[in-house]
Amino acid sequence: MPKILVCYKWVLDEQDIKINSGNLSLDSSRAKYKISDYDKNAIEEATLLMEAYEGNVDALTFGSDKVKQSLKDALSRGPGSVQWIGDAAFEQADAFVTANVLAAAIRKNGTYDLILCGEGSADSYSQQVAPRLATLLGIPVITFVQKLCMDGSRTIATRKLGDCTEVVEVEGPAVISVLPEINKPRIPSLKQVMAAAKKPSQEIKLAELELSAEDIIPKTVSISVKGYIMNRKNILFKEASQADNVAKLVASLAQEGLC
């Protein structure tokens, strides 16, 4: 009966963000929030493990005051409860702060057999939270996980590394960060969405956690964020004969390493 925790981040949906073609600045005024994509995979994996091994899953999230909007969404996807820490001051929290806060909250709750999260968040993708969290909690971390199963207190993970895979075993509690290849998150059914309202959600105030002032000052500061626009090359082949055009096209593609 494994006790599993899944951590997720509430991020801006990049599809709604508009890039100003002039100075490449971002306009997020119309952007809605969503659960970070790979965290959805983590939630799904936790739920699948719960279903396979009759465990239970708690969810935990940390961020700005907006995270309060994420609770029903997370609960509709399988976790039996959710805890949240949210404050406007944490809009700019980096991986250092995030890991500190999550670790403090986890220590408060007792031990988990497994702690899951996405390999990286959809917005900053620093990939630091899992290793940092594991270090703070003094437990092993397995990253780049594309397949996971449990055998009693053992966890077996397949990691995807560049052009090969590696199977790793760990005994006892561990932090696992997952890749999107690990599963395809199911779409919550209507009853699952309705049931979310009945599941417990609890706010944890920062004051309740044992954190020093330095613990919550970000070590990295974002200086600027610019959009990236893929510019079309707009190359026209206008030779007299089509055969010449084709030859030039092929040469151009070869130069780009495309054929």
Added chain:
Amino acid sequence: MADMTLTLEQRKLQELVREFTAKHIIPVASEWDEKGEFHEFILEEVKKIGLNCMAVPTEYGGPGYDSVSQSVVMEQFGYGCCAFATTLGGNGLSSYPLAIAGTDEQKKLYYGRLVAGGMGGFALTEPGAGSDAGACSTTAKLDGDEWVLNGTKCFATTCGVASIMVVFASTDPSKGVKGLSAFIVEKEREGFSVGAVEHKMGIRSSNTVELLLKNVRIPKNHLLGNEGEGMKIAMKTLDMARPIVASMAVGVAQRALDAAVAFAKEYLDVNGKPIGLNQAVGFKLADMAIQVEAARQLVRNALHMKEAGVPYTKEAAIAKTFATDTAMHVSADAVGLMGNHGYSKDSFVEKLMRDAKVTQIYEGTNQVQRMVIAGQLLR
């Protein structure tokens, strides 16, 4: 139902075409619509009654029907099936450039083919040139004694079966719209081929195709009018075609109205009375009839002005806009009135609603028509 405002000759023609339509078009229109293939058989049939080349002047072998007569014929064809009417009216439309700018030689060539039973085509639209007809990228270069045409045309009506066509190409791309010219192209010219067939929501048995022109060589004397006059010729052609398209739309609208009336007389409400006796239904039919009649009279008005030799550009645009809008709304109302039956393939009114929509778009969208009308008002 004879129209007593027509001359005796016109009424006789109307009856002839009404019979023709009832015999050859109405019984098979739905079947051809379902198939979505070109209704080739009708070309032979319409030639038998001498209506395949209505727009050809008598000097060149045409039957010599005046504008109102042609309108009456087109209304009947439209009544039978908008797809068939589009095909049958196409010979007229495609031959107008000849009337506008053709030399005697050119007229003999083009009209000759139509009189012989061939179809004509009009290829103006391109993927990048719809309402903006001047944004043409098909080119025509003079090479010795020949023009060489290169490019692609799309949404070309009947051009998949046409024997001869008027094709618009740019003789001077640097001049934009003023560089457009009109050419006669016979289908047998090397380098000319028919590309993709357009599968449409309505007027499905009308042939709508892509044309591919690859180094198509035509004699120098196949230029219609002068270089750079293409846009003028195109606009004048569409101008002349407007009352014809409007007549077709009146036919579609009348058909929808007649279907709705027939239904209202037969379909019983919960109390066993024909729904036509219900005031709301009766008023709805009355509103539809008002629109149809008004549309018809606008067409006649534009044509009377034409026959009188008076400028009728604005009136033709008004007629086209109103008649096609009427066809759209009356056919949609007919489907609504006829409920589940009208929406199903058991009834032909759903086809009318699909067909009517294109009449608001082709031969100059109703937005372009409004540009023309506004232009006339504000000059």
Added chain:
Amino acid sequence: MSYALTEEQQLIQQSAREFTQEYIEPIASVIDHTSIHPSAVVQLMAEHDFLGLYLPEEFGGASAGYLSYVLIIEEISRVSGAVASILINHASLAAYSVNRFGTAAQKQAYLSALCSGEKLGAFALTEPGAAPGAGVHKVVAAKEGDNYVLNGHKCYIPNGGVADVYVVFALTSPEAGVKGMSAFIVDGNTAGLTVSRTIGKMGLRGCQSAELIFENVIVSNRNLLGAEGAGMKIAQQAQLAANVAEGAQAIGIAQAAMDDAVRYGKQRIQFGRPIAAFPAIQTMLAEMATNIYIARLAVYDAASLIERGEPFMKEAAMVKLFTGRVGQSALIDVIQIEGGYGYSQEMIASRFYRDIKGAVINESSVEFPEKVIAKDLLA
């Protein structure tokens, strides 16, 4: 839109959108082309609790409320009007009738199966005097001991032939006309109930429409829904409840069509600019956006009335009337904006054009909504 949907309703809408994007959108065109009832999609909808939706938890429904249900209908309609129709006929007509007017035993026997999706529902209402063949379409229910024996035809029944349970309206007292109509719950596999043909439609293809024959179909008196003679009242209530869902269907189709027109308008360049830059196009878009916005508010309001168990007939009729107008004019304009391309069968806009009329027509007849509203005003 600032209408205060609860967090839960927003989440329901979001999940529904994910569902439609994943399972319906990729095959929506295929469903339309083949006109085949998409049983796999219906199965998936059942697994996601979309068949029980607003129905009571006691019988396996999700008890999500009528507003959440119409939110889901709108989401589905944005990708497939046909699938939405399947669901509306099942949930707002068949299941609604059993839930609202059924005895505890009837709900036990049928409602759970309808909620879980084990059984698909349909609604076979009398089409009195449908031309052609007036009179044939009446179904009569003769009492024989503990049973009723049904004889007659029904036509244009959505989900006909694929449904497992039919709510059938038949005349128990033919001499009393519509006042002698009663409702029955009939199992689809009852001996004597057959499908004589499936009927093609202009749109909403994939929601099967069938003609049903009742030949000595024996129905237990335990399956009489409501009292003898209460049929018309039950039918009207169910139709009005369905009208609200159909309003959402019309809005969904119109919204999707408008979004497509906006997409097209931004990328279609004519006269050197995207056509969306022209006032003529902007006016059309603004008009339809305004109408859709207001229509949506009306749908939400009427749905909320149903959810709260308050009187809703007038508002439902208003929704039917208004969304009908809005949907129809929006689609005429969307195809107009998209021109020749919009008219092509290959593009989705033409499917929306064909579908919207079905959403508008279903569960309505000429001036039925107006009568309901007027009756309320003049009471």
